[in-house]
Amino acid sequence: SIAMGTDTLSEAPCFPFGAGEKGRSADDKWLLGGKGANLAEMSAIGLSVPPGFTLTTECCREYCSNWNGELPPSLWSEVTAQLKVVESKMDCDFGSDSNPLLLSVRSGAAISMPGMMDTVLNLGMNDVVVEALSAKTGNARFAWDSYRRFLEMFGNVVLEISRSEFEEELDNIKFEKGYFEDNELQVDDLKTVVSAFKEVYVKNKLSFPDDVYEQLRLAIGAVFGGWNGDRAIKYREVENIRNLLGTAVNVQSMVFGNMGQTSGTGVCFTRDPNNGKDELFGEFLIDAQGEDVVAGIRTPQPISELETAMPEVYAEFKMNTEILEKHYGDMQDIEFTIQEGKLFMLQTRNGKRGGEAAVKMAVDFVEEGLIDKKEAINKVLPEHLDQLLHPSFSDTESATYKNAVVASGLPASPGAAVGEICFTNEDVVTKSEKGIPCVLVRDETSPDDVAGMYASEGILTARGGMTSHAAVVARGWGRPCICGCSDIKIDEAAGTLTITKEDGSTVVMKAGDCISLNGNTGEIMAEKMGVSPPAMKGDLEQFMEWVDEIKEIDVLANADTPDDAAEARKNGAVGIGLVRTEHMFFEPERIGQVRQLILSKSEAQTKEALDNLLPYQRSDFEGIFKAMDGYPVTIRLLDPPLHEFLPGLEDEEVLQKLSSQMSMTVTELVEEIKSAAEVNPMLGLRGCRLGITRPEIIEMQVRGIIEAALNAIDNGVDAIPDIMIPLVGKVQEFRDQAKLVRATADKVFEETGKTCKYRVGTMIEIPRAALTAHEIAKEADFFSFGSNDLTQMTFGYSRDDVGTFIPEYKRKGILLDDPFVTVDVEGVGQLIKSTVKNGREVKPDLKIGVCGEHGGDPRSVEFFSNDAGLSYVSCSPFRVPIARLAAAHAATKKKG
Amino acid sequence: SIAMGTDTLSEAPCFPFGAGEKGRSADDKWLLGGKGANLAEMSAIGLSVPPGFTLTTECCREYCSNWNGELPPSLWSEVTAQLKVVESKMDCDFGSDSNPLLLSVRSGAAISMPGMMDTVLNLGMNDVVVEALSAKTGNARFAWDSYRRFLEMFGNVVLEISRSEFEEELDNIKFEKGYFEDNELQVDDLKTVVSAFKEVYVKNKLSFPDDVYEQLRLAIGAVFGGWNGDRAIKYREVENIRNLLGTAVNVQSMVFGNMGQTSGTGVCFTRDPNNGKDELFGEFLIDAQGEDVVAGIRTPQPISELETAMPEVYAEFKMNTEILEKHYGDMQDIEFTIQEGKLFMLQTRNGKRGGEAAVKMAVDFVEEGLIDKKEAINKVLPEHLDQLLHPSFSDTESATYKNAVVASGLPASPGAAVGEICFTNEDVVTKSEKGIPCVLVRDETSPDDVAGMYASEGILTARGGMTSHAAVVARGWGRPCICGCSDIKIDEAAGTLTITKEDGSTVVMKAGDCISLNGNTGEIMAEKMGVSPPAMKGDLEQFMEWVDEIKEIDVLANADTPDDAAEARKNGAVGIGLVRTEHMFFEPERIGQVRQLILSKSEAQTKEALDNLLPYQRSDFEGIFKAMDGYPVTIRLLDPPLHEFLPGLEDEEVLQKLSSQMSMTVTELVEEIKSAAEVNPMLGLRGCRLGITRPEIIEMQVRGIIEAALNAIDNGVDAIPDIMIPLVGKVQEFRDQAKLVRATADKVFEETGKTCKYRVGTMIEIPRAALTAHEIAKEADFFSFGSNDLTQMTFGYSRDDVGTFIPEYKRKGILLDDPFVTVDVEGVGQLIKSTVKNGREVKPDLKIGVCGEHGGDPRSVEFFSNDAGLSYVSCSPFRVPIARLAAAHAATKKKG
Numbered sequence A, B: 001s002i003a004m005g006t007d008t009l010s011e012a013p014c015f016p017f018g019a020g021e022k023g024r025s026a027d028d029k030w031l032l033g034g035k036g037a038n039l040a041e042m043s044a045i046g047l048s049v050p051p052g053f054t055l056t057t058e059c060c061r062e063y064c065s066n067w068n069g070e071l072p073p074s075l076w077s078e079v080t081a082q083l084k085v086v087e088s089k090m091d092c093d094f095g096s097d098s099n100p101l102l103l104s105v106r107s108g109a110a111i112s113m114p115g116m117m118d119t120v121l122n123l124g125m126n127d128v129v130v131e132a133l134s135a136k137t138g139n140a141r142f143a144w145d146s147y148r149r150f151l152e153m154f155g156n157v158v159l160e161i162s163r164s165e166f167e168e169e170l171d172n173i174k175f176e177k178g179y180f181e182d183n184e185l186q187v188d189d190l191k192t193v194v195s196a197f198k199e200v201y202v203k204n205k206l207s208f209p210d211d212v213y214e215q216l217r218l219a220i221g222a223v224f225g226g227w228n229g230d231r232a233i234k235y236r237e238v239e240n241i242r243n244l245l246g247t248a249v250n251v252q253s254m255v256f257g258n259m260g261q262t263s264g265t266g267v268c269f270t271r272d273p274n275n276g277k278d279e280l281f282g283e284f285l286i287d288a289q290g291e292d293v294v295a296g297i298r299t300p301q302p303i304s305e306l307e308t309a310m311p312e313v314y315a316e317f318k319m320n321t322e323i324l325e326k327h328y329g330d331m332q333d334i335e336f337t338i339q340e341g342k343l344f345m346l347q348t349r350n351g352k353r354g355g356e357a358a359v360k361m362a363v364d365f366v367e368e369g370l371i372d373k374k375e376a377i378n379k380v381l382p383e384h385l386d387q388l389l390h391p392s393f394s395d396t397e398s399a400t401y402k403n404a405v406v407a408s409g410l411p412a413s414p415g416a417a418v419g420e421i422c423f424t425n426e427d428v429v430t431k432s433e434k435g436i437p438c439v440l441v442r443d444e445t446s447p448d449d450v451a452g453m454y455a456s457e458g459i460l461t462a463r464g465g466m467t468s469h470a471a472v473v474a475r476g477w478g479r480p481c482i483c484g485c486s487d488i489k490i491d492e493a494a495g496t497l498t499i500t501k502e503d504g505s506t507v508v509m510k511a512g513d514c515i516s517l518n519g520n521t522g523e524i525m526a527e528k529m530g531v532s533p534p535a536m537k538g539d540l541e542q543f544m545e546w547v548d549e550i551k552e553i554d555v556l557a558n559a560d561t562p563d564d565a566a567e568a569r570k571n572g573a574v575g576i577g578l579v580r581t582e583h584m585f586f587e588p589e590r591i592g593q594v595r596q597l598i599l600s601k602s603e604a605q606t607k608e609a610l611d612n613l614l615p616y617q618r619s620d621f622e623g624i625f626k627a628m629d630g631y632p633v634t635i636r637l638l639d640p641p642l643h644e645f646l647p648g649l650e651d652e653e654v655l656q657k658l659s660s661q662m663s664m665t666v667t668e669l670v671e672e673i674k675s676a677a678e679v680n681p682m683l684g685l686r687g688c689r690l691g692i693t694r695p696e697i698i699e700m701q702v703r704g705i706i707e708a709a710l711n712a713i714d715n716g717v718d719a720i721p722d723i724m725i726p727l728v729g730k731v732q733e734f735r736d737q738a739k740l741v742r743a744t745a746d747k748v749f750e751e752t753g754k755t756c757k758y759r760v761g762t763m764i765e766i767p768r769a770a771l772t773a774h775e776i777a778k779e780a781d782f783f784s785f786g787s788n789d790l791t792q793m794t795f796g797y798s799r800d801d802v803g804t805f806i807p808e809y810k811r812k813g814i815l816l817d818d819p820f821v822t823v824d825v826e827g828v829g830q831l832i833k834s835t836v837k838n839g840r841e842v843k844p845d846l847k848i849g850v851c852g853e854h855g856g857d858p859r860s861v862e863f864f865s866n867d868a869g870l871s872y873v874s875c876s877p878f879r880v881p882i883a884r885l886a887a888a889h890a891a892t893k894k895k896g
């Protein structure tokens, strides 16, 4: 074998850690790996970490490329030198027959690669050492159990013997003894296991090295070599991990919490992760190892009792928690072990927390001077706010909850919903009027169902994706919703819902039965579960103030009614980015007029319908202006295909009534409805195409807007109407519609002798509009990206139909994100950026926003704010706080 | 009034024309206007044009802007000087009481503005001159008729008296006399008319100037002034005419063909415009004016008889035609007048011609040395080839034809079709097998109708636009087709077709009645009309050789069968740009297997269907490779939504059969068919989305392609398969499918021990693909624009649904061209250009073509060739010659 030096390394090959070691900075991940850097950092701030050392990632690179799979002598002598230091710190000796030191050898790359970690524990064990350990600890069972575990890990990680070969031997012995659990094994049984495990080595024609240094040398080499194994290469390929030098190797002394009444082990959060209170939250076990805590055989004690049990240890531990919080500026999740009265910190990391806790701690940390506002903002995640803003199930980790889950679908809108099953719109409306909470269960929803959806606690559909009608409407109203649950089958006629569980068994539920939906996870429970209400507190208000100070982009809301608008203001929206005027058309007393308008064959019928609709529109608009006093209200003119407003062909009563209203026969009406159907309605007669072919509708809408604004102004409201033309693809379309809008406004001004300011802008939602933005910007007062439609057309995806292939696309990694949830930066984002650039070249101050679903998605908000440079995002009222937070996150990211 | 000079002009104010005048070049349109330049040019080449002079457009500009609406003295003295020259040439005097000269005064801008022409004829007439003219010509009726016409034109054009005031007077006199036609008016009647017309002037408080110079001065001023009239400004605005200086004024001596037996008038083409033969084609009348020829009261003589009637005039005329053809390098359409034995050429222009004539003349002109090949190519228009390549109705100008027209629709595919009405696919197939020509009449067609469409002479639909299924398929097969004829109503059950004529009356036709369709015009005749077959001649072959020499872009064809491929080769396609593999699936013996494949719930059923389909695919591909020996064959993998292949829900027999084939109940089958339906199928599960979710179909298709290629090669055929992945939007989709294609090919190579070359490329038809072309180009061997889908998605138009708004868009000028017919250069073209640029940056030699309908549209071909720099266009076999011609036109345009 060739001996090679370590002179090709840019840094030292080994770095020590443990109490008293200065360590390196946490930024040295690339050299020490994530775990090594963390251990070095804890050492550096003075915590007692079990001592050890890290072999760098550079060594791994050289091992794989230049050292021919050998550790060069210069490196090995460095390793043995470091080991000497560890021995003296731990006051015991590696391979000793009286006071032995055991080591762990672990891989650790700069990027966390879950499931790819190579770990060998208890290294330094042999037939002599096991007896020494047994004698030293007075615990022969522990010593022999450690030995058999080591034999298995070493054989598997270092010599690549299949784990199953060891497991088989263990199972045979347990079977012979009639044992079911590992912990039933006695000392003699464990000795038999050790012999059997050694036989496994022999069967594989491999020898187990009794020499503990040989164990160490082989283990280090195996971890380095594993970096270039097929499995690791494949893993990095799939996860797209590139540009790493290799893995580091951490050699660390083992500590044992099971060495009597002065030893122990525990886990602890530095604050309460549920409510954020500044008190330790954790538990410990005396004379136990970490796995005993997890196994749940003994009940751990609360951390507060450690103060009584081991006052000095507790004092050190408490101080450590303060040091760590100060150092990391965050609540920590800590693992620790006490070996014979000495405290060792095994691991610390930022602790996971609930929404309420996240906000409280962020505010507290600032007040305690631990972090600044910018850092505080980054401690609260969108999920945290989402939890805070929706009711949630009380304890989703409990067995009660888990056992209650019967099926799951797509988590389309968050929150917890509990109510009686209703299969029809009418059923929900009737019951909810009596105060009975209901869950609407449908194959899929349509605009006809909106009254029922609004009145429901939550919505469950068998079909449709994250952006189906049900999902979009539910999110808009903050209703929990589970979509596309293929495990359910609805028989509306029979009034039954059949749920097929994972094991193939079925649950049949009837209308009126209680059902619970977890919109955060998509889980469905066939019973009434307990829920906790949303917690709104002073801390949240304080926090959101900081959010608004820091963010650089405005957050507006999409709202269709005065109520929605009021909700939006409450959530901090500084205007309405989208009023979908057509949503106002679906209410029962209006839909008949809308249908008359669509089917009308005479000017008189058209005029009558328009005259009847005008007051509704006007009063809706007036209410919205009032709720948004002083903030802009962006009103989109009629957008969806008209035939969406026509009744279904099965509803004979409605058909009968409508046909007599229209003075036609039912047959004629059915023909009309059929002939209005389109092959691809998404790409058909809608948006400004409607406005151009049916200008009288636009005239009515604009009249409603302008009259409402004038009325509002008369009542002292500062009404700011922005009129928005949908689905423009050519500047000529915008020109036609803008001219009609302005002429209509002028007519109202002339009639009333009053005037008001208003702007006329356009949606950018057709790829062609984005491509010709420089032309459209010359004539439009503002742009608003309709990112849903823009995504549909840029991808050629119908969001109603993607359910058939998007799951497969995600499975195959063709799509990483659903482009209807997170904006596709590469494609759609390109159009957005060029639109902004070209639009602002023509009008440097052009107001440009986005009013698609993406306006409420944090990663999309970052793109809109930092990369696209938009003026605002607009999302559903319930998402406004999250969008504000995401905007603040984006701003801090941008500032670096 | 202010006297101003002409020193602000850059050129002389007046230019003379007429025999002996050198004139200026024809390029002086901007200064002399179109008409003036033409007269100058005819003069310059030595033809006897009635002498006169042109006042330049610069004068008009000055008249309107600086001269305050007056002719400055310096200009007027120039006019009188020029007039002197004309008097001497014509040997008569302006305003003379014995031998008077009459003038015409006409406007004429650089750009032709039909309907905006100001014309005053017979100027120089008054009570004295009329008597002199009467005496000189011996034709008092003519003299007085000329006078009354002059009074009307002068009053209207110069003094802006409404024409209706004169017409009313004329009608009164005719009524009193009991006349119906103007030509019943006698000399005395005409004198009464003249008096009455003079009274009109008085009534309008305007005076008719007896002074002929005053007449001239006022007429010139009026023409100049008219340029800035409201009507003219509006006209230029609407027609988007800009950057013109003004109109020129042409003052020309009147000549009269009605001055006895030595006078006459006629029109003549220099060659036969119907067949291109090199012999004069025209007619003349002795002692007549131009309008007499048009009025049709006397029957004109063929031009050949002029040789006998006036040998010298004929000789000069014949010489003139040769001079003109040589000068213009084209067949001329000439108007001439003979005044007392002297020939005057009034007008010449390039003559309109039929397709056969266009090709023959182009070839003859080159052979005669008149023009070069490049010029010859520009003499033949796409419409000419189109006529040549489809049968056409014999005489569409005849009253017989015009009276037979009962309705009209969109001219979706050219040619003449005559046959018996069939309302069903089956009816067409059955009858056509018996040799009965049929026309398929349907509300709209679907893929189920293709067999009937193929077997029909032509197709008529009540619904659908220029790119509906019927239109696209019909053009592909060269079947005449009329679409979207809203005047027809089909009652399939009753077997009747009801046509509502323009006057509101109806014609009811039955299945089996004869109907004729003119696919060039959209006209429908409720009877059997005579047709002429397509004329293919040696001249055409010669001409197309030149076309291929000059064009710079390849022309391939879209073809789905070996027959189509053979047709494509015959028409000069150098490869297949698109094989739509799914079209092979619709044949009756295959569709059942396709349906089984779609509905299959078990691997066994799937495998059976695929095994059954493979031989069909393989033999189709093999036939196409054979037909295309040595040329590339681009095969697109399965593209359309699968549910297109499923039967309709009304066809119980098919449902019955299929359900037993699939071992389901009919109810289950109906459920399956319903659940396969999509909201927007165009944007749903199709293209590579199918290939990714149902890879087994792609494996079968690729196996078919590769096995076919290997078989073909074994049989000595040079098979060049290009495999094309449809509907790619992300490079990851392409990667997935390309990998599958290559793995399948490798498997076949391994099984057979043979190999062949093949390429794997992609359609660019999703905007996102265009936006990420730089990524896709790294992995794809070629690109082919699917310009139909790209247009659909860039505009957000469903081509099945645009019929509801495109007509209105065209009416309002929002769309000038149908973007599915002529590529939208501004929007879609932008994506195409950036794709080519980005793709070729990655792979400089990347083969990029287009296989949408646009590949056969001349203006689109110019864009693809000259602006986008594509490698090829691909269109339906019948359009190949037209695309080749368009490509040659583009090349000559590019070369300048």
Ligand SMILES: [Mg+2]
Pocket (backbone or CB within 6 Å): A639, A726, A765, A786, A788, A789
């Ligand atoms: Mg939209």
Ligand SMILES: [Mg+2]
Pocket (backbone or CB within 6 Å): B726, B765, B786, B788, B789
């Ligand atoms: Mg396509």
